[in-house]
Amino acid sequence: MVALSETAHPEHLESALTVAVTALGVWLATLVADEQAHRALTGRGATLREVRAALYVSSPLLLSAVGPLVLIGVSALGVLELQAALLLSAAVAAATLFVWGWRTGLRMGNGPLSAVVSGLVDTLIGVSVIAVKLLVGH
Template structure:
């Protein structure tokens, strides 16, 4: 049997966890929009989807790094030091991981396990479900019980649904 962790001597860095999750949710919403747009186009290729997902994740990450570095310079009047830069890289790394799910599904499609368009729609569904789960976890973490957890998950799902509705209404 393992001993419980004594957080009084080793407190978790909850701020870093929150920052990483925030970045992941932003990236997830963007990836939902990109994969849905590619699915709606009906003419995407495996290579085009792969490059689009990787390019989107990389572009989001680089834009976030540039914005954070510039904001730090303005706020503090100096460049980031090594520790601040490492923290920034750690916190923003989930921007790069948001594309893993879609890339796995596209790979399965390339292996002819499923067609590409259904793989993209499945990616949208899986990413939306993940957002719901993160909302539920946050609701439970706040101590609000099952109803608060579901409500929080539904809020995340609603936000993802708005992104999806905009893409569907715009017709890609």
């Protein structure tokens, strides 16, 4: 989204397709990697139950496209500039990483401080990815 926002003249449809296809591609790559790791570890293919579990666990990768797609749609309606919508999407994605990290930190049962640290670490990783993208370009 940051790279799209730096495009000279981004278009709404192109931006929406880029976000959707990227999320789908990352999700599919994750499923393939999960299956390969499963076969390497167990020596067999995943059962239907294990495939369903992998689909459930990886679903946030698809959900990550919803916010940006909504903001791109809002931009297409003229409420805000596309570049602003894309940058806001990146900020929302980073905030979402904090929420996911915090939530999983709580589920680990180590207490609220540990959950906040988990959220901050996830956010730092996300912001680092954004920084690398900005530093090396598209």
